[in-house]
Amino acid sequence: MKDPFLSTSYSPVYTEVDDDPREVEYIEIKVKSALHHTRLPYSPKPFFYSLNLYRGCRHGCPFCFARYTHWFLGFQNSFDFQRKIQVKVNLLEKLEEELSNPRRKREWVTLGAATDPYQPAEKKYGLARGAFQLLAKYRWPAVFSTKSDLVLRDLDVLKELVDRANGGVAMTLTTLDPALQKFLEPHAVPIHRRLEALRQLKAHGIPCGIHLMPIIPFVTDTEEAIEGMVRAAVEIGVDYFVYNVLRLRGEVVKGYYYHVLQKFNRTTFEQTRKLYGSRPYPPETYTEALFKKVKFFREKWGYQNRWRAIFSDKQLELF
Numbered sequence: 001m002k003d004p005f006l007s008t009s010y011s012p013v014y015t016e017v018d019d020d021p022r023e024v025e026y027i028e029i030k031v032k033s034a035l036h037h038t039r040l041p042y043s044p045k046p047f048f049y050s051l052n053l054y055r056g057c058r059h060g061c062p063f064c065f066a067r068y069t070h071w072f073l074g075f076q077n078s079f080d081f082q083r084k085i086q087v088k089v090n091l092l093e094k095l096e097e098e099l100s101n102p103r104r105k106r107e108w109v110t111l112g113a114a115t116d117p118y119q120p121a122e123k124k125y126g127l128a129r130g131a132f133q134l135l136a137k138y139r140w141p142a143v144f145s146t147k148s149d150l151v152l153r154d155l156d157v158l159k160e161l162v163d164r165a166n167g168g169v170a171m172t173l174t175t176l177d178p179a180l181q182k183f184l185e186p187h188a189v190p191i192h193r194r195l196e197a198l199r200q201l202k203a204h205g206i207p208c209g210i211h212l213m214p215i216i217p218f219v220t221d222t223e224e225a226i227e228g229m230v231r232a233a234v235e236i237g238v239d240y241f242v243y244n245v246l247r248l249r250g251e252v253v254k255g256y257y258y259h260v261l262q263k264f265n266r267t268t269f270e271q272t273r274k275l276y277g278s279r280p281y282p283p284e285t286y287t288e289a290l291f292k293k294v295k296f297f298r299e300k301w302g303y304q305n306r307w308r309a310i311f312s313d314k315q316l317e318l319f
C-alpha cells in the first residue's frame with residue numbers, strides 16, 4: 001500500500017534555522033472537537049484518546065515525526081513547524097463538553113503524541129493546566145510526555161489528577177550530552193533541568209518515566225549513551241522506561257532530518273542514508289542489536305518497569 005505521507009506532492013522550502021525566540025508566531029484557531037481515538041504501540045492498552053493542545057512545536061527536534069502535519073496544514077516552509085504554532089483557543093470548552101458527556105466511555109487520555117503540551121506557548125495560554133484540571137474534575141486518567149520542566153508549575157493539578165483518576169508524566173530524553181542537544185532538540189529545556197523535574201515529580205508521588213525516544217542511529221546509539229540513560233532512570237527511580245528507534249516516515253520528515261543532519265555531520269548523514277535506504281525504519285538486524293543493548297544495560301543496572309502496576313484499569317472499573 002502506498003504510504004500516505006509519501007503521496008503528498010513534496011517540494012521542500014528550507015531557510016536557515018533561526019534561534020531567535022521572537023520569531024515564533026502564535027496563530028489562534030478554533031477546533032470542532034478535542035479528543036481523538038488513537039492507538040499507542042508501546043502502551044499496555046491498545047486504545048487511548050489523544051489530545052493535542054497546539055499544532056507545531058517550538059522545541060524543533062529535526063527528526064520529529066509530527067512535522068508532516070504542518071505540511072498538510074499548508075505550511076510549506078519546513079521551519080514553520082517550530083515557528084508558526086497554532087493554538088486551539090476554544091479547546092478547553094470542547095474538552096469539557098466531551099468529558100461531561102455521559103455517553104462517552106471514560107478511557108486513558110494521552111497528550112504529547114504530536115506536540116509538546118509544555119512547549120513555550122503554554123506559558124502564555126495555559127491549555128495544559130486547564131486540560132489537567134478538567135481531566136481531574138471528571139476523573140479521566142491521563143499520561144503525557146514533555147521536554148520541559150514547565151510541568152512543575154502544575155504539580156498541584158497533576159497530583160489531583162493522580163489522586164482522583166490516575167496519571168503519569170514522562171520526560172522525553174534523547175541525549176544526556178548538552179552539545180548533542182543543540183542539534184537534536186534545539187529549543188527544548190536543558191537536560192539537567194528535565195532530570196531535576198523528574199526528581200520533583202517523583203518526590204511528589206506522581207508516577208513518572210523516561211521516554212528514550214528516539215534512539216538515533218550513529219548519534220545516540222552508543223553503549224555509553226544508552227548506559228548513561230539507564231543509569232539516570234535507576235538513579236531517579238522512574239516508574240517506567242520506554243524506548244524506540246528513530247522512524248523517518250515520509251519525505252517531509254526524512255527530508256528535513258537529512259537537511260539538518262548533513263550540516264551537523266556529513267559522514268553521519270551518509271551512514272544514516274545507507275542504513276535507512278528508502279525505508280522508514282532501519283533494517284531489523286540493526287534494531288534487534290540495538291534493543292539487545294538496551295536490555296543488557298537494564299539488566300546490568302537492575303532496572304524494572306512498574307508500568308503495568310501503575311497504569312491498571314482499577315480506577316476506570318470504579319465507574
Ligand code: SF4
Binds near residue numbers: 058061112114185
Ligand atoms: S518535543 Fe516532541 S513534539 Fe516537539 S518537536 Fe520535539 S519531538 Fe516533536
